[in-house]
């Protein structure tokens with residue numbers, strides 16, 4: 001299978017190049033040349049298959065042939081090391097919990113699949129692969145934990161000193177091994193600029209095998225389609241039509257759902273649910289795509305003013321607003337609505353939403369109020385304890401920190417403080 005750039009379908013690269021490059025040379029996003037459909041019998045057999053079996057079949061369908069099956073199986077099994085259970089909330093509303101991985105957010109799936117693939121590519125060459133990642137919090141922890149102890153890889157996380165929460169910082173500064181954290185005296189934008197400069201530096205590119213673990217990487221997107229299949233496998237049968245509501249920022253998760261549908265999963269509708277950074281709901285409602293500077297909200301992992309996967313969504317629907325909006329409805333919600341629904345669902349259903357999942361739930365309920373005879377699933381993208389302060393204020397009582405998070409908090413932070421200087425960073429990388 002080849003991958004083309006959304007900016008130019010004539011630029012085609014192999015899986016290896018698409019994964020190592022991340023972004024196409026013309027700044028387009030990579031898309032698979034074909035999206036083969038899975039058989040009807042596979043879809044009907046879903047309830048009898050394990051999550052790993054489902055993931056392997058889906059992976060084989062889309063990237064089989066590019067790497068040996070035994071390797072693909074190993075990578076899929078490395079990715080699917082924790083469950084994504086469906087939890088009933090109301091008669092027709094289900095939560096798909098994606099926070100049972102090491103850093104308690106869905107980004108663990110993408111990071112682990114990417115690390116598996118890069119680990120495989122590393123075996124085929126003598127040089128170590130160095131993954132450079134700038135983070136404002138969550139991406140760094142998912143990537144660092146995903147690559148921990150993967151042979152042939154080394155991760156350098158750049159983060160702004162004093163600007164990430166203690167719990168986020170502990171998730172990528174306590175690991176050791178092949179993970180190094182650089183604590184930059186600057187902002188997140190400075191960290192991102194430093195990483196970009198590394199990729200443009202001729203000497204670094206010559207001497208080192210550098211790659212990024214950016215969220216636009218195809219290898220982070222593909223495994224996110226696995227859990228849509230696993231969700232359908234767990235739902236009560238014959239209750240279609242089915243809607244998925246996806247709390248969104250860069251729209252990777254939603255795009256992965258659209259891929260799952262294209263591969264044959266019977267999903268009637270997707271809800272693109274956002275906070276007040278409503279660029280895509282606005283596009284769906286008005287046909288106008290107008291990126292804006294991002295606005296800070298309590299669902300901060302979705303504070304995105306220029307959603308990067310929009311190009312992929314359009315590409316999947318031949319640039320047709322009509323076709324895209326046939327499958328996707330958009331809606332958005334304020335912080336007040338988010339806090340109110342967290343309190344309401346906690347009090348009435350005894351279910352704790354995080355601020356991102358709460359937006360997914362709101363979008364789903366709004367849609368199901370109009371479309372009665374349907375069932376819906378919202379994606380619960382992070383564990384509520386990751387946003388302890390916001391959640392506790394919303395529900396008016398305190399919540400426990402799960403053991404996994406507590407485990408990070410008890411460990412010793414290890415970081416290299418560094419001035420916001422490209423020369424110092426370059427020296428560090430070359431030594």
Ligand SMILES: *Cc1c(COP(=O)(O)O)cnc(C)c1O
Nearest residue numbers: 248249250251252253301381382
């Ligand atoms: C990254 C993230 C999102 C947004 O996902 P996209 O794929 O960028 O739309 C939502 N919730 C949480 C908790 C996240 O970390």
